[in-house]
Amino acid sequence: MTLESLGVFVEGFIQALRLIVTGDPAVLEVTIRSVYVSVLSTVLATTWSLPIALVMGLKTFPGKKILKSLFQGLLGIPTVALGLFFFLLLSRSGPLGIFHLLYTVNGMAIGQSALITPIIVSFTTSAIEATDIELRDLARTLGAPETRVALTVARESISGITLSIVAAFNRAFAELGVVMMIGGNIHHITRVLTTAIALETAMGEIAFSIALAIILLMIVLSITFVVNVLRRSR
Amino acid sequence: MAFDEGEITALIGPNGSGKSTLLRIIAGLEMPTEGRILIRGEVETSNTLRRMATLVFQKTAMFNTSVYDNVAYGLKLRGIGASETKEKVQNSLRMVGLEGFEKRRARRLSGGEQQRVSLARALTLQPDILLLDEPSANLDPRSASIVESVISRANRELGTTIIMASHNIIQARQLASKVAILQDGTFVAISNSSELFRKHSDFLESFGRLQNIFSGHVRMTGDGIAVVNIGDGLELEATDARNGPATVFIRPEDIIVSTTPVATSARNVIRGTIIEAADRGELIRLKVEAGKEFISIVTRKSFQDMKLNLGSEVYLVFKAQSVHLVP
Secondary structure, eight states: OOHHHHHHHHHHHHHHHHHHHHTTTHHHHHHHHHHHHHHHHHHHHHHHHHHHHHHHHHHOOOOOHHHHHHHHTTOOOHHHHHHHHHHHHHHHHHHHGGOOTTTTTHHHHHHHHHHHHHHHHHHHHHHHHOOHHHHHHHHHHHHHHHHHHHHHHHHHHHHHEEEEHHHHHHHHHHHOHHHHHTTTOOOOTTHHHHHHHHHHHHHTTTHHHHHHHHHHHHHOOOOOOOOHHHHHOO | OOOTTTTTEEEETTTTTTHHHHHHTTTTTTTTTTOOOOOOTEEEEEEHHHHHHEEEEEOOOOOOOOEEEEEHHHHHHHHHHHHHHHHHHHHHHHHOTTTTOOOOOOBGSSSHHHHHHHHHHHHHHSSSSEEEESSSTOHHHHHHHHHHHHHHHIIIIIOOOOEEEEOOOHHHHHOSOOOOEEEEEEEEEESTTHHHHHTTHHHHHHHHSOOOOEEEEEEOOEEEEEEEEEEEEEEEEEEEOEEEEEEEOGGGOOOOOSSOOOOOOOOOEEEEEEEEEEETTTTEEEEEEEEEEEEEEEHHHHHHHHHHHTTTTEEEEOOGGEEEEEE
16 A cells, blocks of 8 residues: 555545534445335335244244254355346346336345345244243243243244344345346445445545445444343353 | 143153153144043044143253243233233242242353242142143152142142143152153053052162162050061161051161261161172262162272272161151
């Protein structure tokens, strides 16, 4: 690194802090959109992942081991590949083109929800399996029908479930591939923290990029910190 | 095998005899491989059994909530309203000696307190059948005696049919009107008399909980003391007031071994010779020939400090309360 490029970096850093502290509207807009997309995707994914995880955690059925391995394998799916898949799905000539979800925040949320589903399913299934099997018999002998037993077990596993949802949000918030392919980083419409950092840097908007990177890092690191504290306290 | 309604029946048997499994089947938690369960002549499915019978497990299970929420769980399931639930929970907790414990976190209580919460949680539902798996095993004496008196009370006042699995034969005799012996999944005997113990004393002794079983004859002296003649010139003092034939048990832990005839409040002092000493780790199991053979347990340290050995002459010292008579 030459002295000159170091100077550029430091200058950009100082400007970035100024943008954050003064609540620069462009920085704010991008941050809020990132949060919106990731929250929406987490809510969607939780809605279908929890029932799946409950069934997988409580019941035995043929093919269960394969299903579990499948979800665990999907944990490492390359985001850009998933993004491409949804791009093709949602594009005007694609099967879901009629919904016009390509280049929209909702489309991005749907793509992210697919990305984080394996996280919620895998972690929640483990949390439920880790709950004492005796508690199920306890619920039954106190008169609970099987559906009630499931809800009681879910309630007993609530800290594990919360952990999985928070971890899923974190993954969605910090990823680039899916939101890039589905959203296209369109100014004022689909630009989020990760896509903005990637493409604004190339355009030379160093200060802006650094500001966004600081915010992204701060949010992701604080959530990660909270997740680790929660995991240790269980 | 039939259990009487409104009675307390005890199930006794060694580990692995099937006591817990039988209780779980009656509770509707497991399906029998053969046979059916009928209650008052009607065949029951596991779903109906779960509602009619409640099982209190040997290993306490507590929901990760407050004591109140644990005890109220079954009531809420049955749609009982908030104020009625509150009243029932408070009554149940009072019955097991845990008033004021409502807000405490159930998992932070001691083992004895948790077991009492389990009992309250089951009793508050007033089930047709209450099933207890070793209800006072591993409990501190205070909790154990509370549990025993609650079991008696529940049966007396509510007429609850109770089936309890126990290792403690003396407790079973005190609480239950009938005792069923289980071995390898089959009923060996069902009885409510001392016949049971005389006939099956070998078996009962074999799973190690019952020792020092003698047949004897009790007579009351003028001073109101019960003297039991067990033969071979041995007469023991007991606290039960009765006359006639009886079977005697003495727990090995209740017999103190002394090298001198000590003056204590214990009414029974018998002289004998050590004929066997079996090493059980920290404890030594002694067999003493004193006219009849007695089993006592001493700590290894005591054995060494007192310089005991085979052939040592000792005095067996035990209280009249330790001489259990059946019936």
